[in-house]
Amino acid sequence: MIRQPIKSRWILPLGMxxxxxxxxxxxxxxxxxxxxxxxxxxxxxxxxxxxxVTKMWSPNARSGERWIVVDVRATALRLFLGLxxxxxxxxxxxxxxxxxxxxxxxxxxxxxxxxxxxPTAALAVFFVLVGTGREMYVAMIAFGxxxxxxxxxxxxxxxxxxxxxxxxxxxxxSQVELIxxxxxxxxxxxxxxxxxxxxxxxxxxxxAAEMVVGDVGFGYRIRLQSRLLNMNIVYPYLGILAxxxxxxxxxxxxxxxxxxxxxxxxxx
Amino acid sequence: MPFPxxxxxxxxxxxxxxxxxxxxxxxxxxxxxxxxxxxxxGCGKSTLLRAIVxxxxxxxxxxxxxSAQGGCERPITGPGRxxxxxxxxxxxxxxxxxxxxxxxxxxxDQTDLPFRLLRFPxxxxxRKIHLEEAEALLGRLKLADAVxxxxxxxxxxxxxxxxxAQTLIMKPEIVLLDEPFGALDEATREELQRMLxxxxxENCGARQRNxxxxxxxxxxxxxxxxxxxxxxxxxxLSQYWDWAKEGFHACPGATVVYDRQAPVYLPxxxxxxxxxxKQRREIRHAAFExxxxxxxxxxxxxxxxxxxxxxxxxLS
Numbered sequence: 001m002i003r004q005p006i007k008s009r010w011i012l013p014l015g016m017x018x019x020x021x022x023x024x025x026x027x028x029x030x031x032x033x034x035x036x037x038x039x040x041x042x043x044x045x046x047x048x049x050x051x052x053v054t055k056m057w058s059p060n061a062r063s064g065e066r067w068i069v070v071d072v073r074a075t076a077l078r079l080f081l082g083l084x085x086x087x088x089x090x091x092x093x094x095x096x097x098x099x100x101x102x103x104x105x106x107x108x109x110x111x112x113x114x115x116x117x118x119p120t121a122a123l124a125v126f127f128v129l130v131g132t133g134r135e136m137y138v139a140m141i142a143f144g145x146x147x148x149x150x151x152x153x154x155x156x157x158x159x160x161x162x163x164x165x166x167x168x169x170x171x172x173x174s175q176v177e178l179i180x181x182x183x184x185x186x187x188x189x190x191x192x193x194x195x196x197x198x199x200x201x202x203x204x205x206x207x208a209a210e211m212v213v214g215d216v217g218f219g220y221r222i223r224l225q226s227r228l229l230n231m232n233i234v235y236p237y238l239g240i241l242a243x244x245x246x247x248x249x250x251x252x253x254x255x256x257x258x259x260x261x262x263x264x265x266x267x268x
Numbered sequence: 269m270p271f272p273x274x275x276x277x278x279x280x281x282x283x284x285x286x287x288x289x290x291x292x293x294x295x296x297x298x299x300x301x302x303x304x305x306x307x308x309x310g311c312g313k314s315t316l317l318r319a320i321v322x323x324x325x326x327x328x329x330x331x332x333x334x335s336a337q338g339g340c341e342r343p344i345t346g347p348g349r350x351x352x353x354x355x356x357x358x359x360x361x362x363x364x365x366x367x368x369x370x371x372x373x374x375x376x377d378q379t380d381l382p383f384r385l386l387r388f389p390x391x392x393x394x395r396k397i398h399l400e401e402a403e404a405l406l407g408r409l410k411l412a413d414a415v416x417x418x419x420x421x422x423x424x425x426x427x428x429x430x431x432x433a434q435t436l437i438m439k440p441e442i443v444l445l446d447e448p449f450g451a452l453d454e455a456t457r458e459e460l461q462r463m464l465x466x467x468x469x470e471n472c473g474a475r476q477r478n479x480x481x482x483x484x485x486x487x488x489x490x491x492x493x494x495x496x497x498x499x500x501x502x503x504x505l506s507q508y509w510d511w512a513k514e515g516f517h518a519c520p521g522a523t524v525v526y527d528r529q530a531p532v533y534l535p536x537x538x539x540x541x542x543x544x545x546k547q548r549r550e551i552r553h554a555a556f557e558x559x560x561x562x563x564x565x566x567x568x569x570x571x572x573x574x575x576x577x578x579x580x581x582x583l584s
Contacts (some may be wrong), residue, residue, distance in 0.1 A: 163358040169347035171373035262418040
């Protein structure tokens with residue numbers, strides 16, 4: 001029946017069942033493929049995957065660095081810097097647009113257009129403007145998430161009920177206090193949600209850029225190893241990306257739960 | 269004039285393009301009164317209230333305030349801490365608990381942002397005092413159990429009670445209530461009405477001791493019973509008046525067509541339905557009947573009554 005609830009003790013086993021089915025299917029598939037071609041690397045066996053992980057972890061013969069360490073360092077720093085710049089810029093722009101009608105009139109049209117340009121398509125623009133160093137990745141992520149994020153901040157600011165602002169002014173709030181003590185506090189949970197939703201796109205932009213021009217980082221490594229059909233390296237890298245995205249998501253949810261206890265409960 | 273005026277609306281007119289809403293509205297509110305403003309829907313009650321709050325200044329005319337210390341009347345220039353407002357919704361900040369909501373005004377009024385950030389230890393000490401003060405007030409309004417609850421965890425009646433506390437803690441010259449109990453069920457509504465009458469009782473006590481009454485209230489409502497019960501004075505705003513006689517070819521907007529005293533009740537007193545019915549009929553006749561167009565002064569008799577020494581409650 002539609003929307004028929006199930007017993008809560010069934011939820012965990014069912015979730016685990018699907019994972020087990022996936023892993024079993026993979027094992028069977030890989031076994032079957034290796035039956036046809038013992039040297040296959042496209043669907044590596046568990047042993048091959050283990051070799052791949054060992055390779056990622058062991059120091060490189062030439063540089064003495066471990067792949068995974070240099071890649072995580074490079075990619076995480078780019079992503080972090082890009083997100084920080086993008087989120088900060090978006091908050092400032094969104095707040096200004098939501099608060100001041102003339103800034104709104106000035107910036108709303110270009111922003112709604114820019115939000116529709118795929119940053120991956122605009123990659124060349126960033127090469128030309130800031131070269132191919134770390135700045136390029138940071139700029140790409142920042143400008144990639146900024147329009148959408150600024151728009152959602154702007155919409156949430158606009159949705160703050162006017163009565164609430166009037167009320168605050170009858171309590172003696174100054175203009176700065178309206179923004180800091182009323183508007184920011186009201187939009188904080190929606191802002192955290194919006195940031196959470198932008199982590200995925202930010203990773204897409206970064207990996208794409210790294211695939212095209214990178215000499216280190218996740219995108220670079222995945223592209224290189226897929227060319228060599230070393231899927232025993234590619235799959236663990238994808239797994240790390242998935243785990244990272246999930247952890248960021250979870251962490252932001254926790255922040256929201258702690259910083260806005262009123263919101264989580266209200267939304268159920 | 270023996271009765272000090274808190275708020276005066278002087279010749280207020282308002283229009284939105286060709287749509288004339290208010291025409292030459294005059295209203296003087298005496299300190300300690302509970303004035304109920306009623307009128308048919310669309311008569312501009314809310315427009316008048318917004319003009320008084322200061323968020324939407326009138327096209328013509330002025331709103332003047334006078335403080336308890338006397339001094340000259342000053343025209344208002346926007347929302348200010350001398351006028352508290354309670355809306356039907358959105359009066360409370362959803363991200364603050366009841367006591368934080370009530371303490372918000374003390375915080376905004378007594379400190380500013382640089383102070384709170386730079387002198388944090390001192391601010392924390394003040395904050396503690398603010399919260400205690402807020403809790404004390406909430407306790408007086410029978411909300412002692414709810415001090416730590418967020419607005420969404422409270423019933424509609426509790427929320428409006430907290431909203432009133434949030435306003436009262438600022439000790440404003442006048443409290444403005446915009447359809448405050450419109451979304452509440454009958455029992456809760458009556459409970460809150462009785463709470464307003466308790467405040468009025470304090471006013472009468474202060475008046476007897478020759479002190480300035482602490483609470484002045486202007487309540488906009490569409491419920492005639494509520495207006496007569498809670499208010500010691502009912503002002504009717506209506507577009508149905510004899511404008512043709514004043515030389516207009518079309519209705520220039522709603523104006524004050526009814527202004528009389530209303531019976532004064534103690535919080536736990538039985539209402540007399542006879543007086544109620546009589547006044548209801550009179551108000552309906554003056555303000556709510558589209559066919560009845562009469563001189564707008566016909567039922568504006570409040571000051572006449574006061575001058576004749578017929579004042580009740582704080583006006584006695």
